[in-house]
Amino acid sequence: MAVLVTGGTGYIGSHTVVELLNEGKDVIIVDNLSNSKEMVLLRIAEITKGEIAEDRLSFYEADILDYESLEKIFSENSIDSVIHFAGLKAVGESVAKPVEYYMNNITGTLVLLEVMKEFNVKKIVFSSSATVYGLHNVSPLTEELPLSTTNPYGSTKMMIEQILQDVYVSDNEWSIALLRYFNPIGAHKSGRIGEDPTGTPNNLMPYITQVAVGKREMLNVFGADYNTEDGTGVRDYIHVVDLAKGHLKALQYIDNKNIIEAINLGTGNGISVLGMISNFEKATGIKIQYQLVERRPGDIATCFADATKALKLLDWKAKYNIEDMCRDSWNWQQNNPDGYQ
Numbered sequence: 001m002a003v004l005v006t007g008g009t010g011y012i013g014s015h016t017v018v019e020l021l022n023e024g025k026d027v028i029i030v031d032n033l034s035n036s037k038e039m040v041l042l043r044i045a046e047i048t049k050g051e052i053a054e055d056r057l058s059f060y061e062a063d064i065l066d067y068e069s070l071e072k073i074f075s076e077n078s079i080d081s082v083i084h085f086a087g088l089k090a091v092g093e094s095v096a097k098p099v100e101y102y103m104n105n106i107t108g109t110l111v112l113l114e115v116m117k118e119f120n121v122k123k124i125v126f127s128s129s130a131t132v133y134g135l136h137n138v139s140p141l142t143e144e145l146p147l148s149t150t151n152p153y154g155s156t157k158m159m160i161e162q163i164l165q166d167v168y169v170s171d172n173e174w175s176i177a178l179l180r181y182f183n184p185i186g187a188h189k190s191g192r193i194g195e196d197p198t199g200t201p202n203n204l205m206p207y208i209t210q211v212a213v214g215k216r217e218m219l220n221v222f223g224a225d226y227n228t229e230d231g232t233g234v235r236d237y238i239h240v241v242d243l244a245k246g247h248l249k250a251l252q253y254i255d256n257k258n259i260i261e262a263i264n265l266g267t268g269n270g271i272s273v274l275g276m277i278s279n280f281e282k283a284t285g286i287k288i289q290y291q292l293v294e295r296r297p298g299d300i301a302t303c304f305a306d307a308t309k310a311l312k313l314l315d316w317k318a319k320y321n322i323e324d325m326c327r328d329s330w331n332w333q334q335n336n337p338d339g340y341q
């Protein structure tokens, strides 16, 4: 029996595929390569070489909105469960292109669920986000808090969570994990897979590593007047390999159960932007030029997880510290200054 991984050549998907293969699972990836490169597959094979027979991983270049392609994948393989990463994820872009975001993320999920139902596959782990906690909840954020969003991207996550709740109510043979990620950074220790943003990075860590490698002159620190220890925004950064392992634990948890659970995947620790800069400098010995600028619209002061539910239900907690995250992000950037190009 295999795990179908949608969006499996992407940043978090590729790290999760490595962990699944290392655990002895058969894996099928479906990805339309809209935000990833086929080269990722070679890198995954390289990392897992020696331990993994080639026939344990297959790849379909297909769009999850394409019903017939998904039917073909399900009919050609013996699929037991799905980890659903495929989606568009840029907050700013979602404000400019809402229809594209709703179409891709919502319709894509609906088509996937239709085909899963047709093939009687009822186990799914979904990539949600801490963005569903909105602007007003106070950290540490627990899973029962009321949800709200401020942009179309976040709304797609909240709506898909609702759709999955409704699916479960309609047929409680389903088993569903809604994983709310905090801020994934870092890369596999080999430095062969990592985050490869297109154009100017929106997120803090890829921006820092591009300054470090000389691709950008200086980091803009968005806001130094927040009500935080040093005035800059505080987030819960989590190593992508820890996050990947959380998916394996979630798969195990939903196996042989009929449940739906929303679970935070974060460390439970908040780090400020200036704190991140100094951790990066300490871990790598490289000085990061930065300037303090205006707040970025839509940002909140502080966002970190209450991570106790994941420990209790999944027996999972993050193992890597901030130094590991900085070192591994830098190792990836240094070895791949132009990403997968």
Ligand code: NAD
Residues within 6 Å of the ligand: 006, 007, 008, 009, 010, 011, 012, 013, 030, 031, 032, 033, 034, 035, 036, 062, 063, 064, 065, 084, 085, 086, 087, 088, 089, 104, 108, 127, 128, 129, 130, 181, 182, 183, 184
């Ligand atoms: P990513 O863009 O690297 O990976 C997503 C993958 O999905 C890409 O390879 C892309 O080509 C593919 N894809 C998109 N639409 C598709 C479609 N219609 N059909 C087939 N493939 C499609 O993103 P990521 O950082 O790995 O994020 C994975 C998931 O986690 C996303 O759903 C994202 O919203 C969610 N998430 C990410 C973060 C983060 O900070 N990276 C935080 C919270 C949640």
Ligand code: UFG
Residues within 6 Å of the ligand: 089, 091, 129, 130, 131, 154, 181, 182, 183, 202, 203, 204, 205, 207, 219, 220, 221, 222, 223, 232, 233, 234, 235, 273, 296, 299
């Ligand atoms: N920041 C800077 N300069 C930059 C980039 C970011 O100062 O160039 C600051 C931000 O203002 C924020 C912190 O660094 O205080 C982290 O910003 P990111 O953009 O890395 O992450 P966010 O928390 O804003 O957003 C991330 C994901 C979203 C997701 C959100 C909530 O990118 O998709 O977490 O989980 F919705």
